[in-house]
Amino acid sequence: MNELRELYQEMIIEHGRHPRNFCVLENASCKQEGFNPLCGDHLILFLIEKNGVIENISFQGSGCAISMASASLMTDAVKNKSIKEAEKLFQQFHLLITENKSEENLGKLAVLAGVSEFPARVKCATLAWHTLKAALQNETQTVSTE
Amino acid sequence: MNELRELYQEMIIEHGRHPRNFCVLENASCKQEGFNPLCGDHLILFLIEKNGVIENISFQGSGCAISMASASLMTDAVKNKSIKEAEKLFQQFHLLITENKSEENLGKLAVLAGVSEFPARVKCATLAWHTLKAALQNETQTVSTE
Amino acid sequence: MNVRKDFPILEKIIYLDSGATTQKPRCVIDAIQKFYLEDNANIHRGVYELSQRATKKFEHVREQVKNFIHAEHSHEIIFTRGTTESINLVAQCLSHNHIQKDDEILISAMEHHSNIVPWQLIAEKIGAKIKVIPITDLGEIELESFRKLFTAKTKMVAVTHVSNVLGTVNPIKEMIRIAHENNVPVLVDGAQAVPHLSVNVTELDCDFYAFSSHKMYGPTGVGVLYGKTEWLKKMPPYQGGGDMIERVSFEKTTYNKLPYKFEAGTPDISNVIGLGVAIDYLNQIGMHAITEHEKKLLAIATEELKKIPELKIFGESENKIGVISFTLNDIHPHDIGTILDHENIAVRAGHHCAMPLMQRFNVPAMTRISFGIYNTEKDIENLIKGLKIVHEVFHERIT
Amino acid sequence: MNVRKDFPILEKIIYLDSGATTQKPRCVIDAIQKFYLEDNANIHRGVYELSQRATKKFEHVREQVKNFIHAEHSHEIIFTRGTTESINLVAQCLSHNHIQKDDEILISAMEHHSNIVPWQLIAEKIGAKIKVIPITDLGEIELESFRKLFTAKTKMVAVTHVSNVLGTVNPIKEMIRIAHENNVPVLVDGAQAVPHLSVNVTELDCDFYAFSSHKMYGPTGVGVLYGKTEWLKKMPPYQGGGDMIERVSFEKTTYNKLPYKFEAGTPDISNVIGLGVAIDYLNQIGMHAITEHEKKLLAIATEELKKIPELKIFGESENKIGVISFTLNDIHPHDIGTILDHENIAVRAGHHCAMPLMQRFNVPAMTRISFGIYNTEKDIENLIKGLKIVHEVFHERIT
Numbered sequence A, B: 001m002n003e004l005r006e007l008y009q010e011m012i013i014e015h016g017r018h019p020r021n022f023c024v025l026e027n028a029s030c031k032q033e034g035f036n037p038l039c040g041d042h043l044i045l046f047l048i049e050k051n052g053v054i055e056n057i058s059f060q061g062s063g064c065a066i067s068m069a070s071a072s073l074m075t076d077a078v079k080n081k082s083i084k085e086a087e088k089l090f091q092q093f094h095l096l097i098t099e100n101k102s103e104e105n106l107g108k109l110a111v112l113a114g115v116s117e118f119p120a121r122v123k124c125a126t127l128a129w130h131t132l133k134a135a136l137q138n139e140t141q142t143v144s145t146e
Numbered sequence C, D: 001m002n003v004r005k006d007f008p009i010l011e012k013i014i015y016l017d018s019g020a021t022t023q024k025p026r027c028v029i030d031a032i033q034k035f036y037l038e039d040n041a042n043i044h045r046g047v048y049e050l051s052q053r054a055t056k057k058f059e060h061v062r063e064q065v066k067n068f069i070h071a072e073h074s075h076e077i078i079f080t081r082g083t084t085e086s087i088n089l090v091a092q093c094l095s096h097n098h099i100q101k102d103d104e105i106l107i108s109a110m111e112h113h114s115n116i117v118p119w120q121l122i123a124e125k126i127g128a129k130i131k132v133i134p135i136t137d138l139g140e141i142e143l144e145s146f147r148k149l150f151t152a153k154t155k156m157v158a159v160t161h162v163s164n165v166l167g168t169v170n171p172i173k174e175m176i177r178i179a180h181e182n183n184v185p186v187l188v189d190g191a192q193a194v195p196h197l198s199v200n201v202t203e204l205d206c207d208f209y210a211f212s213s214h215k216m217y218g219p220t221g222v223g224v225l226y227g228k229t230e231w232l233k234k235m236p237p238y239q240g241g242g243d244m245i246e247r248v249s250f251e252k253t254t255y256n257k258l259p260y261k262f263e264a265g266t267p268d269i270s271n272v273i274g275l276g277v278a279i280d281y282l283n284q285i286g287m288h289a290i291t292e293h294e295k296k297l298l299a300i301a302t303e304e305l306k307k308i309p310e311l312k313i314f315g316e317s318e319n320k321i322g323v324i325s326f327t328l329n330d331i332h333p334h335d336i337g338t339i340l341d342h343e344n345i346a347v348r349a350g351h352h353c354a355m356p357l358m359q360r361f362n363v364p365a366m367t368r369i370s371f372g373i374y375n376t377e378k379d380i381e382n383l384i385k386g387l388k389i390v391h392e393v394f395h396e397r398i399t
């Protein structure tokens, strides 16, 4: 039960149910789809990027609590960050959820540390991030974490 | 070694090397092909049948000693026999080479009794017989014992 | 049903995912080992005794399969890799001449991807159309609609015997009758039927019947396609290679007789032998006893699950066997699966390879439990306890 | 090579038919058992730990195969049923757009039926032509003729790495170079190479490479197709079903990425895991040591067999590995096989699934011995003794 409580913290369930930045950005400079065929998690990321900075970001979609909370927390975390910073954040985040290591203060993202005990859920927690990465690299295909 | 000598009796090797009735019958009323894809044994049976009697029979082909000897011995055995008699002979012969039982005097065919110790070779010993049966039933396809 | 001792793995897990693949009884596992230790040789080729013995054992399984599904001839039993390959084989071979441009293929709204995509692939290639047989909210085929779907262009019906999501046992005998009145052949996807029901292809009068060894307590890597002789004869060969030929030359190649025409290359010999042992095992228990056992579990589980508020079951046909798919409030099945797994309970969460069916019921995913011969009431109790923990984690209490 | 203890079956038989299928080491047999006892679950689907573990082990084998044949990416490794299916997959997928009416496919005169019939099937269907690369009396590809066979219509070369009858190791690197100069892709049938030689597909630069687990000390039911990413991306999907799709709807289905696009349905999970253990086993012995061991046996056996009067060996290339096919006077190979079997020696007799090659050498059948890592000089001694008995039975004495 402890590991479960670690994974499904209040904040995750809350963000999962009421995700932040959950809307369409009409004037998005970039739109990217992400998909996890295993469990059907699906999201579309909207992005306004200017001079290497993520000026605004939002998403829509459906999926498990982990994937929705992660997308919600990510959009909060990378807003107004530079692309470089966002990429670094992803690296740090990845380390956190796979090895439960964190070298820096990840802020609210740290609530997802419990994922490290559930390797099967890493894909859920990273779907939004992989989609962001693809968006920043201007890929055209749907991103898949399968 | 004993079982081998039983199988490869003088007469079999001799018939295998110098098969009887090994020729084309120009005026055959029926021609039937037989094939064993496993070992490549192959023969063509020529037949003159009149009023239910096998008036003449011959074959050509190539294959192992058992299949050639069996074809040679069969053609000798069924010549001038009625179709009914030939069919009965096949039944008896089959019993001999599968269970080493013989209810009747099979004449020279009895030298193939050793096949009963080599189930893998039953197909070789019966190829000619199956081909004959098909010929008498007027089948058009190549007979296969595979 | 006193079989748990035959499945050592069940000491470690509460396994409620037999619909995905069943666990294997000790006798099947042992048979594979014994084959490799004592009988291993390639088949249909060697003149030596070892190979003959392997061939005999392999071909004996064909007989066993024939008897198990009550087919008329063992040459109507073709070994494939699984249900998926069996269906692809039929789709591909029929696309050579039977199904042509503008022709129509009927499949139901509850099919597994394995009985959708093969038809889509050939339909796209030759310009044929797929038409969907609708289902009711209870999860049953709409028979009247089915009847009306036939036109002069209808060339194939492909339908599942038992739904892997809804558990519905479809009225395939009736459906086959209707199709045959319209001169249309029927392929039945029996993947979820053969492990649970006594199947009689002769009585059903189906033209093709497909299923997988790994879902019926046998090893992976083996499936079966049953096909009526007349169809198998009409169909062109499937793949080229060893065994499926009679004679090969660069000028002209002739094909082997049934069933070998459809079995190119070395088959999965050891696992076919394992399937034979699985069939013996099932016969020993008796398919009738299995059906009854699983029906009982279904009734108990359905009753218990219905007590949970906000739990919605999909598939409520009267003719239903051991599968229950459900959603629980707005909790995503993936989260339910993780929490149950943490309690050592294996269930399936997702689209169950039936995305169009998810669309039909307008949910992205479901949680599914499915029963096998080894499940018990205790497993259901544990499941219910597990679902209470799901609620707790998500801050809701089951009353 | 001290490996016989790993193969209990060899206590009972002198096995000289590894070209048909190899025996399996204990570790491979045990791994299959262990999988079913501890890890059995369907893969790529379950969210629970058991399924995740099975998936991980399965995908790990893909890595192992990649490393074993020195491919660049593990997504270039596709699991099939065997060499035969691998070749059929390529032939079928390329017949959709790459190979068209009147195009030409080059195959050699020494191909196994598995690398002839799949091309004949598609050639017949689309109206393409098969052209045959001739071989010399020694059993070697005529490279100059090969070069001259290319025309603007040539769309495919399919050639075996090692002949299953002649033992010839073909100059495929050179052949691939020539084909690529002509912008033609090459499929290599590696069924008889992978168990005996260290294979490097990157260095060879082949476009496709096919082989079977059961011929390399692994279980039956599994094969591999290596394909270059660019080709695999260009090719349409092979079969439809679970796993190979991304999203399915009745309107539009999108396919999964590589390699899953080509792997529909539940694969032969337990045997893929067995293949992984076989690769570990081979790596432990070392492919170089294996090649050397078998070359030594080949030299000894060739010398001994040549002492037998009227024995004629087919295939006398300098580049040859552990296979010897021969005829003995006018004694039919089938009779030789039976007599040797009676002495407990398993050899192959027949056309070896290479009828056109039999025609080339104008014999209906041959007797073949083929070596594996477990064979010894003693096996060769026994073979020679057995052949003396053959002579005795047929009333001839070997001097």
Ligand SMILES: Cc1ncc(COP(=O)(O)O)c(C=O)c1O
Residues within 6 Å of the ligand: C019, C020, C081, C082, C083, C084, C085, C112, C114, C115, C160, C162, C163, C164, C189, C191, C192, C212, C214, C353, D242, D264, D265, D266, D267
């Ligand atoms: C109804 C149904 N059809 C087909 C399949 C596919 O079976 P396999 O993956 O063994 O080919 C399944 C199993 O997932 C199934 O439940």
Ligand SMILES: Cc1ncc(COP(=O)(O)O)c(C=O)c1O
Residues within 6 Å of the ligand: C242, C264, C265, C266, C267, D019, D020, D081, D082, D083, D084, D085, D112, D114, D115, D160, D162, D163, D164, D189, D191, D192, D212, D214, D353
């Ligand atoms: C050269 C060659 N290619 C292809 C095959 C066919 O392999 P499989 O039967 O495993 O598909 C064989 C084995 O018989 C072979 O020797």
